[in-house]
Amino acid sequence: MTATTAPPAGTGSPAARLPGAWRLGLRRGALELRQFFRQRDQVVFTFAFPVVFLFLFASIFSGELRGAGVSASQLYVPGMMAAGIMSTSFQSLGISIAIERDERVLRRLRGTPMPPAAYFLGKIWLVLVTGLLETAILLGVGTTLYDVDLPSDAGRWFHFGWIFLLGMTACALLGIAISSVPRSGRSASSVVVLPFLVLQFVSGVYISIDTVPDRLVDIAALFPLKWMCQGLRGVFLPESARVLEQAGSWEFGRIALVLAAWCVGGLLLCLLTFRWKSRRDA
Template sequence: MTTTTVTRAGERTCERLPGAWQLGLLRGGLELKQFFRQREQVVFTFAFPVVFLFLFASIFSDDVQGAGISASQLYVPGMMAAGIMSTSFQSLGISIAIERDERVLRRLRGTPMPPASYFLGKVWLVLVTGLLETAVLLVVGTTVYDVELPTDAGRWAAFTWLFVLGITACALLGIAISSVPRSGRSATSVVVLPFLVLQFISGVYISVDTIPDWMLNIGALFPLKWLCQGLRGVFLPESANVLEQTGSWEFGKAALVLGAWCVGGLVLCLLTFRWKNRRDG
């Protein structure tokens, strides 16, 4: 993409405009600045899972029979998974719906900025906040609740692909669900309700060995359950896998389901995403 300018001597020169990737980086920087300038939002985003971790770990503090861990240790990976989904699915689902309602998307669509740059900016926002959220919970888990960091490269590799696939799948679902609310005002209730239900049936707040099988089977259709299970496999000892529905971490199945949601989420985005509100035609 180029623009033509006229010099004083009357000669025409061509200046190359920034590409989609470069504009995406700039857009990501703007998204991060806007996020960190809203102090209340920053505090809520990073404090919410930590507070819930503290509450549940304090209420259910006994050792888990037969698993070789305490209940508080069991909650740390689940809260990490919920934090990843919160900074991606919930954050994008609500913010994009509000931007559409306030016609921000419509104005951006009318600029020369490639559409891909807008989504790249959101990707950078989600990636940075997701990493920070996970780091905060890891620090709390290791210093307060005696969660041990993996000592072998295999588990760190599993953590990496779980994080990448999980945050990608949840971000794409967040973009897709942003088209469901009819207005920015209803976005919070439309997005938060399914996220809250998934947290209860995916093993975030309740140990999976106490959840009815039919609920676990429903939760297994969505990314959060596999993200929780995979992170438990990374940060908990092997003895804890007796709590799982099948008695194993099922890393391979987690990769398949999360990968499928990445593909399915992308298809949903392409089919449903709108730059304008329904009332705007």
């Protein structure tokens, strides 16, 4: 009978020794956050951009909105919060991933034993943390300077929670998908920023949604930003402000369906379009 020799302690199959995708994703997320906060100019401009625009538009348009029971400056706060969420997810990922692909960072990562899911989990942790910080800053500015009241009931905070999570997820997936559109890292900013800027004007961020032409509102309704703005207005503005909406109500159920649909659609777009190599390396 042949004796079976046990493997030395601490050894095993390579799969058993490697951490799982979730654990690697946490580590990758910590790395992404360290890299982000080390770039002080990027940190300052990322968090200051929507705050500066809030100051600017709230100073120019500060009058009371007739029949809505809110001022124009109060109306800008939830819109800027929604834009901040999309900025830290859609815009950030769309540009950064395109640059990493162009610099062959993705190609090198794909050649390592790291599961592909860990890379995307790291990006999700990055946008989740930066999105929360961006939202907290804007909410702090809105409550201290523009008399925006925090919700007093758990129901509205629940609405805020799922709007934030669904909106962040949908925009992050769209950012990953659009990162494959630029032909190079140099053109990524132009390709990503232009549609984002247009959506902000037609979705009720810079212009009150009741003054945007219906045709443009219908176009905006095809994308997540309009519904995020509407949902956050429903969370942080009084019920009297519903008169500004097309339907005369906050439509939380419809908002949930649209954002959830974009989460599914964004995932499908990522699966169909994402590339680890740039076009010149294909």
